[in-house]
Amino acid sequence: MMKKNVCMFVWNHFTNDARVLRECTTLSEKGYKVDLICIHDPNDPDMKYVEKRNDNFNVYRVRRYPIMFTVLQFCIKNKLVGSVALVLWLFLAYLFPFIIIPLTLLGGIIIKTRLKTVVVRGCIIIRMILKGRMKNYDIYHSNDLNTLPQGYICAKWRLRRKPLIYDSHEVQTSRTGYDSSIYAKMEKFFIRKMDSMIVENHTRAKYNEVLYGFYPNVVHNYPFIQKEVFNHKIDLHEILHLPENEKILLYQGGIQAGRGLDKLIKAVPMFKEGTLVLIGDGRIKPDLEKMVKDMNLEEKVKFLPKVPLEELPQYTKNAYLGFQVLNNINYNHYSASSNKLFEYMMAGIPVVACNFPEIRRVVEGEETGICIDSHKPQEIADAVNKLLENQALRTRYSENSRKASKLFNWEKEKELFVNVYAKVS
Structure with missing residues (x-):
């Protein structure tokens, strides 16, 4: 059977999106021709607009800012507003006064108000849609709510409608930064117009069933098997100038609100030994760095920027x-x-983890760590100290983790994902 051409959308730069990488890689290995459409980062000079991952998997990044914004920002940054830009503007205004002057006023209003965000996002959506309609795709795939309109327009606004898969990595009606009721209304509108839906666990699938009356496909967020991790590693002790016997207590991931990182830092003075290392970037990172400084914990808490997924x-x-x-x-x-x-x-x-249903199911079910009330720094510290003091317990959890990794991995889970495509095809 001839494999299909897939157009997938994701609302990020596709630099550290592990789930989307796994899905695109799996489809390409199965013979699907995958084009991933994402967003370019103008602050990253090394980021490419087009990237070929393998023979069946290409990445296309659309421009983030409208050209008008880019020109204005360039002029401001390089202090050209008062010289070259002014001369150019006067020349164009003389030739096209009824176009240039209104556009300038509109551009100034947009840049100085919240309309800038609306315009920028709107332009990104339009560019994604145009890119998604440039080729004859057989299946469209939207990752999360902020690309569902693009997928819907590309897949359904045509004489011969194409299948649309909605892959919801988050709970769109109850998540950080999505407090407005407009998001719930958007999802309710679009969700009846797609052909298949994917969520990452059964707790969220049941929640979806209560909201919308159907049980979506479940594809868990398991990683690739990392065989090389056992025979090669980067020396963090050397990078951070720590003694070789210093115990590294690690958090890796986004430095975002609601992830318990402030409570984690508050727990550090109660740790009997070890250095807390946070690998990642995010909006609250400057606040956490200030918190560490104010608490005089610079020697016990270290920050590193995010690293490439493969590393x-x-x-x-x-x-x-x-x-x-x-x-x-x-x-x-x-x-x-x-x-x-x-x-x-x-x-x-081993892990010290929050006591939530899906996480508890794995951690306690496989005995890979300790679940605690993540809102209480004292409980975090007690769990850490228990693992620091009881080496035998830590070793048992470590061995259980390696055993469990043979069950919770993408090599097993990806067949469920491929089956979703088989059905819509």
């Missing part, structure tokens, strides 16, 4: 234990079974 397991292997301490600030967090939990498992790293 991350080599960092993880350095850890004595790992943290997954999400806070229960919305249903999205409460129902999570995040990728980092299984990344720790692949590296044989």
